[in-house]
Amino acid sequence: MINRLCIVGVGLIGGSLARALKSAGAVSEVVGYGRDVAQLQLAQELGVIDRFETDIAAALRGAAVVVVAVPVGAMEGVLRTMAPHLDAATIVTDVGSTKGSVVAAAERAFGTVPPRFVPGHPIAGTERSGVAASFAELYHKRRVILTPLPHTDPAAVTTVRGLWQAAGAEVVEMGVQHHDEVLAATSHLPHVLAYTLVDTLARMEEHTEIFRYAAGGFRDFTRIASSDPGMWHDICLANREAILKVLDRYSADLAAVRRAVECGDGAALLHTFGRAKKARDDFKQ
Amino acid sequence: MINRLCIVGVGLIGGSLARALKSAGAVSEVVGYGRDVAQLQLAQELGVIDRFETDIAAALRGAAVVVVAVPVGAMEGVLRTMAPHLDAATIVTDVGSTKGSVVAAAERAFGTVPPRFVPGHPIAGTERSGVAASFAELYHKRRVILTPLPHTDPAAVTTVRGLWQAAGAEVVEMGVQHHDEVLAATSHLPHVLAYTLVDTLARMEEHTEIFRYAAGGFRDFTRIASSDPGMWHDICLANREAILKVLDRYSADLAAVRRAVECGDGAALLHTFGRAKKARDDFKQ
Numbered sequence: 001m002i003n004r005l006c007i008v009g010v011g012l013i014g015g016s017l018a019r020a021l022k023s024a025g026a027v028s029e030v031v032g033y034g035r036d037v038a039q040l041q042l043a044q045e046l047g048v049i050d051r052f053e054t055d056i057a058a059a060l061r062g063a064a065v066v067v068v069a070v071p072v073g074a075m076e077g078v079l080r081t082m083a084p085h086l087d088a089a090t091i092v093t094d095v096g097s098t099k100g101s102v103v104a105a106a107e108r109a110f111g112t113v114p115p116r117f118v119p120g121h122p123i124a125g126t127e128r129s130g131v132a133a134s135f136a137e138l139y140h141k142r143r144v145i146l147t148p149l150p151h152t153d154p155a156a157v158t159t160v161r162g163l164w165q166a167a168g169a170e171v172v173e174m175g176v177q178h179h180d181e182v183l184a185a186t187s188h189l190p191h192v193l194a195y196t197l198v199d200t201l202a203r204m205e206e207h208t209e210i211f212r213y214a215a216g217g218f219r220d221f222t223r224i225a226s227s228d229p230g231m232w233h234d235i236c237l238a239n240r241e242a243i244l245k246v247l248d249r250y251s252a253d254l255a256a257v258r259r260a261v262e263c264g265d266g267a268a269l270l271h272t273f274g275r276a277k278k279a280r281d282d283f284k285q
Numbered sequence: 286m287i288n289r290l291c292i293v294g295v296g297l298i299g300g301s302l303a304r305a306l307k308s309a310g311a312v313s314e315v316v317g318y319g320r321d322v323a324q325l326q327l328a329q330e331l332g333v334i335d336r337f338e339t340d341i342a343a344a345l346r347g348a349a350v351v352v353v354a355v356p357v358g359a360m361e362g363v364l365r366t367m368a369p370h371l372d373a374a375t376i377v378t379d380v381g382s383t384k385g386s387v388v389a390a391a392e393r394a395f396g397t398v399p400p401r402f403v404p405g406h407p408i409a410g411t412e413r414s415g416v417a418a419s420f421a422e423l424y425h426k427r428r429v430i431l432t433p434l435p436h437t438d439p440a441a442v443t444t445v446r447g448l449w450q451a452a453g454a455e456v457v458e459m460g461v462q463h464h465d466e467v468l469a470a471t472s473h474l475p476h477v478l479a480y481t482l483v484d485t486l487a488r489m490e491e492h493t494e495i496f497r498y499a500a501g502g503f504r505d506f507t508r509i510a511s512s513d514p515g516m517w518h519d520i521c522l523a524n525r526e527a528i529l530k531v532l533d534r535y536s537a538d539l540a541a542v543r544r545a546v547e548c549g550d551g552a553a554l555l556h557t558f559g560r561a562k563k564a565r566d567d568f569k570q
Contacts, residue, residue, distance in 0.1 A: 123500045143498060185486050186499040190506045192542060193478060195561040200531075200538045201470050202564035211568045213428060214471040215408045217512075220505040221475045225565040227502075229558035236546050236554050246485075247543055251536070253485045257477060258532055261521050269521050273514035276480040279487035280510040283496045 002027045002163065006063035008078060009034055010043040010052075012125065013095050014069030015134030018048050020167035023136045033059035043131045057085040065163065068094040073234030075102050079109035086114075091156045093118045093163075097183060097231075099147045099176045101238035116156040119147045121179065122169060123187075127226040140168035147176045177242075184242035189250060191224050191232050192243065198225040287312045287448065291348035293363060294319055295328040295337075297410065298380050299354030300419030303333050305452035308421045318344035328416045342370040350448065353379040358519030360387050364394035371399075376441045378403045378448075382468060382516075384432045384461045386523035401441040404432045406464065407454060408472075412511040425453035432461045462527075469527035474535060476517050477528065479510040 005021065007014040010032040021027040032040050032049035033056060040052040053059035060066060060082060070078050075096055086092070092114065096102040099119050106113045124142040126133065144164040148157045161171045174182075201210050236243060253272075260268035290306065292299040295317040306312040317325050317334035318341060325337035338344035345351060345367060355363050360381055371377070377399065381387040384404050391398045409427040411418065429449040433442045446456045459467075486495050521528060538557075545553035 123498055125500070125502070127502070142500070145498065182495055182498050185489065185495050186503050190482065190503055192546075193482065193539070194506060195558045196539050196542050197475065197478065197535060198561040198565050199557050200535045202560060204470065204531075204534070210467055210470050211564070213408055213430065213467050214568065215410070215427070217410070217412070217509045218471050218475055219568075220508050221479060222565055222568075223505050224502045225561045227562070229555055229562050232558050233551055233554045237549055237551055240546055240549065243546055244543065246489075247539075247546070249489075250482060250485045251539065251543070254478070254481050254532075254536065257481050258529065258536070261477075261525055261528055261532070264522055264525065266518055266522055269518045270514055272484050273480045273517050275487060276483040276510045277512070277514050279496070280483045280507055283499065283504075283507075 001025075002064050002159075004029045004031060004063045006031045006033060006059055006066040007049065008059070008066060008068045008082070009070035009074075010040060010049060010131050011069065012129050012131070012133045012138075013122065014067060015043060015048045015131040016124075016136065016138035017067060017069070017095075017122075017167055018043075019134055019136035020139055021163065022047075024166045024168075026163065026166035031059055031063065039131055046131065048131055048134060056081050060085050060087070060090065063090055065091045065093065065159065068092065071231045071234045072096040072098050072101055072238045073230075076105035076109055079106055083109050088114070088116070091116045091118065091159050093120045093160045095120060095122055096238075097121060097187065097235050098239040099179045103147075103149065103176055113149055113151075115151055115153040118152060118156050118160040119149075119176065120160060120164070121145045121147070121183070122164065124169075127223055129228045129231070137168070139164065142169050144169040144171045145179055146171060146173050147179050148173060149176075180239050180242045181245070184239055185246045188235055188239055188243050189246050191227060192236065192247065193250075194222050194225040195229075195232070198222050286310075287349050287444075289314045289316060289348045291316045291318060291344050291351040292334065293344070293351060293353045293367070294355035294359075295325060295334060295416050296354065297414050297416070297418045297423075298407065299352060300328060300333045300416040301409075301421065301423035302352060302354070302380075302407075302452055303328075304419055304421035305424055306448065307332075309451045309453075311448065311451035316344055316348065324416055331416065331419075333416055333419060341366050345370050345372070345375065348375055350376045350378070350444065353377065356516045356519045357381040357383050357386055357523045358515075361390035361394055364391055368394050373399070373401070376401045376403065376444050378405045378445045380405060380407055381523075382406060382472070382520050383524040384464045388432075388434065388461055398434055398436075400436055400438040403437060403441050403445040404434075404461065405445060405449070406430045406432075406468070407449065409454075412508055414513045414516070422453070424449065427454050429454040429456045430464055431456060431458050432464050433458060434461075465524050465527045466530070469524055470531045473520055473524055473528050474531050476509050476512060477521065477532065478535075479507050480514075480517070483507050483510040
């Protein structure tokens with residue numbers, strides 16, 4: 001049981017965690033902090049948080065755990081605001097989609113990353129955003145990756161792990177760089193590809209008609225292009241190197257498929273498509 | 286009411302049409318024809334067809350309408366088999382995903398495209414295939430595109446239109462080339478991109494672990510990579526030019542996004558992602 005939990009940034013991610021912990025009875029009081037007072041008021045009305053503060057010192061006061069749930073691009077500024085008011089006993093964790101950039105931001109904000117700072121990332125979300133979209137089941141059976149550093153306090157890791165488990169998630173640990181490479185492949189690159197495709201088609205002259213004849217496959221394929229552009233702008237800048245690496249690999253493979261289409265190399269197409277189908281079918285199970 | 290309907294190729298597409306027309310009471314008898322006797326037997330057991338023939342002359346005998354529902358790569362061979370046995374009064378339509386290639390195949394098989402041949406394409410399907418996956422509601426509220434030629438018999442178009450409407454679909458007409466360009470953009474290119482992405486990741490050393498941390502967005506984005514590789518191999522070869530055209534446009538746009546990531550050009554990323562989100566959100570409505 002956590003006595004007082006402070007959520008910095010009460011949107012889809014922070015709000016859903018607060019809801020889950022409240023409904024699990026894992027927290028006594030949830031205090032919200034953020035820049036957008038209307039969102040905080042809405043969060044309080046919805047029962048996601050018990051109260052909110054617009055002063056960071058007041059928000060952090062007496063908090064056992066602070067969850068920083070802001071876009072990765074806002075992370076350093078928020079951590080700098082927190083730094084002068086943070087009790088050394090307070091455990092801090094974040095939910096940023098990129099971990100190298102968050103660790104670097106914490107280093108700059110605090111001098112060194114505090115031992116009780118546990119970088120984390122729940123692999124969950126929807127294309128929606130804002131506290132109104134939050135729900136207690138968001139993390140149910142989802143994976144949460146923690147990337148503690150060598151000097152991170154194991155007790156703090158245990159507390160953060162327990163918090164996510166109480167929200168119904170399965171918690172795993174890995175290195176910061178490994179996290180960023182895996183997520184670049186399965187999350188960041190697909191978002192870049194989906195945004196680019198929808199934009200390419202939208203800019204084609206006949207676009208109204210093009211979308212008119214799109215079917216279910218296209219709808220699924222492009223759903224992630226409805227995600228928050230600001231958040232994905234942040235992620236692309238924050239995980240630049242890992243994204244470029246996997247994007248270049250993908251582009252080379254796409255060029256090979258293009259050559260096969262151009263040359264009418266049916267065997268190559270069948271080989272690539274068949275291998276992909278097998279991998280995708282295995283993934284389903 | 287169609288007296289006798291012949292379905293050539295009783296899989297997901299042909300089987301679902303047969304089911305829909307039977308449940309709408311729009312057809313008296315459905316005769317199946319195909320290469321795979323086990324599939325035909327299954328189709329009969331499932332009540333999708335009333336009987337089947339493995340001899341094409343017997344299958345076509347007395348049919349008012351023939352629906353050719355085979356992969357586009359098999360189209361020419363099937364039409365050649367049908368040609369000597371086809372009554373001039375019989376209406377033929379197809380469900381091929383590419384229309385230029387089907388018209389060319391009909392030209393080669395029949396000398397000229399018969400006036401009662403109505404090229405068609407239902408914009409519906411799932412990533413599954415085979416008659417066991419067929420269901421009567423597949424075409425409900427989906428669009429079907431007919432691409433009649435200047436010399437196509439208007440009465441035949443009316444009959445085929447009525448058949449799809451009885452299955453619950455909305456029927457539109459457009460030119461062959463326009464169809465192929467629109468579908469290259471909204472269907473063929475997304476399949477190529479999804480297959481390539483899954484294959485790129487599957488070939489990365491750590492692929493088991495990569496897929497392990499994939500979330501819902503990835504699942505939706507790559508669902509179409511479970512589609513039948515043979516069918517998509519056919520489509521890529523059959524609609525080569527239109528696919529290359531839109532693929533090159535996409536690749537140029539992707540290269541621009543790559544440069545923006547590399548240079549940290551946040552404004553460009555935000556612009557592209559924001560425009561894409563708007564287009565995708567509009568499409569949802």
